[in-house]
Amino acid sequence: MDFSITQGQVGVRPPVTKPDPRFLTAIGEEGMRKLVSDHYDLLAQSDIKDLFPPTEKGLALAKQHSADFFIQICGGPTYFNQNRGAPMMAARHQPFKINQKARRIWLESYIMILKDLDVEEELKQSFWNYLDIFSIWMMNTVEE
Numbered sequence: 001m002d003f004s005i006t007q008g009q010v011g012v013r014p015p016v017t018k019p020d021p022r023f024l025t026a027i028g029e030e031g032m033r034k035l036v037s038d039h040y041d042l043l044a045q046s047d048i049k050d051l052f053p054p055t056e057k058g059l060a061l062a063k064q065h066s067a068d069f070f071i072q073i074c075g076g077p078t079y080f081n082q083n084r085g086a087p088m089m090a091a092r093h094q095p096f097k098i099n100q101k102a103r104r105i106w107l108e109s110y111i112m113i114l115k116d117l118d119v120e121e122e123l124k125q126s127f128w129n130y131l132d133i134f135s136i137w138m139m140n141t142v143e144e
Contacts, residue, residue: 021075
């Protein structure tokens with residue numbers, strides 16, 4: 001498994017390939033919701049916790065939105081579009097200062113979850129490759 005993190009640059013949006021839909025098939029919708037929930041639980045304890053809702057209710061809603069997005073991006077039902085409209089993720093993240101350090105913490109938290117996930121390496125790699133590049137698109141702040 002190659003959990004390399006591509007160096008990103010604010011304002012540069014490299015082409016991104018959606019994850020193999022078999023990733024969602026392998027873990028199921030509930031598995032995706034657990035993966036996202038576990039990820040957010042790590043982020044809530046991280047150095048970037050201030051980028052996430054401080055209340056349990058707010059964090060639960062953020063988990064739902066994120067899981068809906070990843071289920072949809074992996075070829076599942078369009079829960080995100082149905083509940084929130086078109087993703088426009090870079091615009092949705094604009095209010096938050098996301099620099100390379102914050103992106104790295106976000107990705108490293110996913111590594112902690114994905115490394116032990118019982119899924120074929122090829123499928124895990126497909127999801128990781130998406131996360132790695134997709135996260136560059138969210139960067140909107142140059143390092144201070």
